[in-house]
Amino acid sequence: MIWDINLIMLFFAVGDVLLVSTEQFRTAMLQIRKTSVVEGETVAFRCMISAVHREQPNKERNWFHLYKNREKVSSLPEPGGIAAVTFIKEDITKNGTGNYTCMYGNQNPGDVKNISHGPPIYLNVQESQYSLMLQLDQQSAMEGMDVSFKCMIPVELRDAIQKDGFFDLYKNGSIVDSQPVPKGLPAVTFSIKKVNKSDTGNYTCVYGKEKIENSANNKRSRPVYLDVTECLTSPTTSAKSQQNNSTESYGLGNDIRIFLSLGILLVLSGIVGEDFYSRQRKHHGEDTNG
Structure with a gap:
């Protein structure tokens, strides 16, 4: 009978614990x-x-x-x-x-x-079809500037990469540049010097052995867009143009000033001459009367 009472008490105790846990x-x-x-x-x-x-x-x-x-x-x-x-x-x-x-x-x-x-x-x-990271230092550039593309393999995929593969940079499906995997960090930098308008387009980085952008054996990045704007006037040309305009304006101003000075001299000469002749005539008239 004592065992039955202990079992009943133990049953209720366990029930209370479960109730507290679920609550x-x-x-x-x-x-x-x-x-x-x-x-x-x-x-x-x-x-x-x-x-x-x-x-x-x-x-x-x-x-x-x-x-x-x-x-x-x-x-x-x-x-x-x-x-x-x-x-x-x-x-x-x-x-x-x-x-x-x-x-x-x-x-x-x-x-x-x-x-x-x-x-x-x-x-x-x-799984994403884009396994590489491609970063562009500036998405909009003017003609004559330098731009850089950094392509890298994410940390979680570095153990499964092919050690003898190549990084390839494509623009609108055509290969632009290629670099082997460096010994250190699995990342490369592609540089384009003095870009022009024709460099505008979508760029993609591809990693693997095959020189095919959409090959199933290669890893590739999301495309990034580079916009190259035309440079209408260079700073040197603008400075020369301003200098020429300033020189022309200065020369024109000098011509006007010289012309006005000559005109004033002629007027003053006429006045002085007229006054001299008037005095001569007056003096001559006085001598005749005397």
């Missing part, structure tokens, strides 16, 4: 805008609790926990007055594929694999 960690609803994405995209996991749980008063601040295949990925505290959070995963990779669930409870859930996580949402991450 501390409630199943939350999870929403994903797209369940199929491509590597490099940003995925937003929206996690929220039901309206019933929102009405229950909480003495302590609770947390949301995001799981993938029942392994915790991330945790965020519950915002004040908002019974939902959004987990952001930027530049997601292929290993992000899996079943995602969300839970709501205290800050340190510990091992809760055996607690109900609710219906999972399966996220499928597809």
